[in-house]
Amino acid sequence: MIRNFMVAIILASISLSSAIAATDSCQEQRDDIKVKLEEALKNGNIAEQNSLKIALDKVNVYCTDERQSNRAKQNLSKKERKVKxxxxxxxxxxxxxxxxxxxxxxxxxxxxxxxxxxxxxxxxEARAELKQAQDDYNRLTK
Structure with a gap:
């Protein structure tokens, strides 16, 4: 019973981490920031708007799909080592x-x-993280 509970927690944390994966494509990052920016505008949260505008500018300037693909590849290698x-x-x-x-x-x-x-x-847990890293890598290298 405890084992099933732990597995459920692990899988939930992995699916949550996929929602905030550092290896999202640049377009996905822009889209996420824009959605949050629209919400901040609706709520009148000026500080949040400013932070999100800065984040969007940084993604536009520094994010490249090649860099994200390399990051995903490095993450995949790291997760493979962790499984071993x-x-x-x-x-x-x-x-x-x-x-x-x-x-x-x-x-x-x-x-x-x-x-x-x-x-x-x-x-x-390590195998679940590896699967997530493989999925991220495959998604970014299509």
């Missing part, structure tokens, strides 16, 4: 659990089982 690290950590945790079982140390076995479950969740 989490896989190694899980293997290590399983080995420690097996060793504790061989030694017959009940409390240590419980501790190692918890650690192994934690590492499994970490790996699931």
């Amino acid at each position: 690290k989490e896989e190694l950590d899980l293997e290590e945790a399983k080995a420690e659990l097996d060793e504790a079982k061989i030694n017959g140390e009940y409390l240590n076995v419980l501790k190692k089982e918890r650690k192994t479950k934690e590492k499994e969740l970490d790996l699931e």
Whole structure:
């Protein structure tokens, strides 16, 4: 039950992160800023309007699709490395659990089982992040 709850939290956080992904195309960033700017205009929020105008100017000046594609590629590589690290950590945790079982140390076995479950969740989260990074990269390199 706890495992299902944790997986749900992980997936929710990943889908939220996709909504605010740093690897949005330049046009998507402009569109998002324009929507927020219109809302700030409706609400009469001058400080927010000024901040959003500055953000829009920066996107117009500095954002290129090539740069965003490179950023997505770097993020993808980073997430691939993280998955490999989490896989190694899980293997290590399983080995420690097996060793504790061989030694017959009940409390240590419980501790190692918890650690192994934690590492499994970490790996699931890393894989979900990798999938998001792959989706971002594929979307930007079409």
